[in-house]
Amino acid sequence: MRLKDAVLKVVKTAGGFTLMRASRWRRRRLMILCYHGVSVDDQHEWDPAFYVTQDHLRDRLRMLVNGGYTILPLAEATRRLYDGTLPARSVAITFDDGAADFATHALPVLREFNVPVTLYLSTYYCFVRLPVFDTMLSYVMWRGRNSGGDLRHVCEVAEPVPVKTDEQHEHAFELIQAVVARTNLNAEEKNALLPRVAAALGVDYEDIQRRELLTLMSPEVVRSLPSDIVDVQLHTHRHRTPRDRALFVSEIVDNIAAIHQIRGAELPLEHFCYPSGDYYGEFLPWLRETGVKYATTCVPEIASPDTDPLLIPRLIDSMNHSELAFESWVSGFAMLLPRRSEYRLDALRLQ
Numbered sequence: 001m002r003l004k005d006a007v008l009k010v011v012k013t014a015g016g017f018t019l020m021r022a023s024r025w026r027r028r029r030l031m032i033l034c035y036h037g038v039s040v041d042d043q044h045e046w047d048p049a050f051y052v053t054q055d056h057l058r059d060r061l062r063m064l065v066n067g068g069y070t071i072l073p074l075a076e077a078t079r080r081l082y083d084g085t086l087p088a089r090s091v092a093i094t095f096d097d098g099a100a101d102f103a104t105h106a107l108p109v110l111r112e113f114n115v116p117v118t119l120y121l122s123t124y125y126c127f128v129r130l131p132v133f134d135t136m137l138s139y140v141m142w143r144g145r146n147s148g149g150d151l152r153h154v155c156e157v158a159e160p161v162p163v164k165t166d167e168q169h170e171h172a173f174e175l176i177q178a179v180v181a182r183t184n185l186n187a188e189e190k191n192a193l194l195p196r197v198a199a200a201l202g203v204d205y206e207d208i209q210r211r212e213l214l215t216l217m218s219p220e221v222v223r224s225l226p227s228d229i230v231d232v233q234l235h236t237h238r239h240r241t242p243r244d245r246a247l248f249v250s251e252i253v254d255n256i257a258a259i260h261q262i263r264g265a266e267l268p269l270e271h272f273c274y275p276s277g278d279y280y281g282e283f284l285p286w287l288r289e290t291g292v293k294y295a296t297t298c299v300p301e302i303a304s305p306d307t308d309p310l311l312i313p314r315l316i317d318s319m320n321h322s323e324l325a326f327e328s329w330v331s332g333f334a335m336l337l338p339r340r341s342e343y344r345l346d347a348l349r350l351q
């Protein structure tokens with residue numbers, strides 16, 4: 001057991017979590033949790049910060065239900081945060097991006113507990129169903145790391161390009177990016193490199209495609225998500241936030257149009273999440289302009305009625321957080337501990 005967990009265990013046994021979650025301080029506050037992917041296969045081993053297993057998600061929801069937490073839909077939770085009418089131990093759950101595994105692997109677990117979630121959806125890759133090149137390249141190289149294969153042909157060099165260690169992985173990644181830049185490949189040509197990389201490393205790329213790993217849900221699947229527990233909201237069209245007003249606004253406008261096309265024009269779209277957690281002060285008036293009322297960051301804090309509604313913090317739960325650490329967060333206890341500076345809004349970004 002890590003030292004931090006050993007300390008938390010003592011706190012828990014002494015009733016510290018119970019005291020915190022029942023406090024008046026906690027009652028005025030809202031903990032928003034953030035998830036990305038639920039592992040279909042081995043993605044949680046590849047990227048434990050962004051993928052959790054179904055069992056991990058199930059354990060978290062069970063802990064929240066057994067701990068007497070109130071899991072609210074985000075729209076209700078944010079309204080009541082600022083009204084001052086939150087119920088005890090309020091939590092809201094969000095998923096980012098809209099990966100195919102949301103429908104196949106997250107939804108069945110959410111349904112087991114009938115837990116409401118907000119899905120922040122980037123829409124471009126719903127329609128253009130290509131994987132994000134850099135992410136898929138990195139995953140395929142990781143899958144083939146122990147194959148003994150190498151990428152000299154794809155990298156167009158004479159000497160072997162293995163991918164076994166992190167350093168080799170990074171080097172091969174850079175060589176491939178150099179090929180892409182030198183030969184000026186478009187998105188489709190770039191994606192045609194992926195099966196070549198897979199073949200050189202003995203990875204079954206057809207299987208990856210068939211199981212839609214690292215790919216977003218199609219519009220049909222997004223349309224079929226049950227609206228009693230899934231609220232689809234904004235995450236920009238192309239998962240980017242240009243620091244230019246016109247480009248930024250069109251990201252939101254295109255995202256709104258696409259979600260309305262998929263989920264119906266009457267759906268209110270007032271919730272937004274900053275892609276990659278990147279926020280800057282100039283974004284706030286641009287968001288208001290497009291009708292966004294609430295926006296979430298990835299600053300791991302708990303929201304209070306004093307929180308700016310366009311800079312609401314969220315905790316990214318991951319395989320790297322122990323159950324004790326998770327409990328210390330949702331109870332509010334973690335807020336009493338000294339934390340690193342990344343646990344605060346970055347004033348420089350807000351100037």
Ligand SMILES: [Zn+2]
Nearest residue numbers: 096097275276
């Ligand atoms: Zn995202």
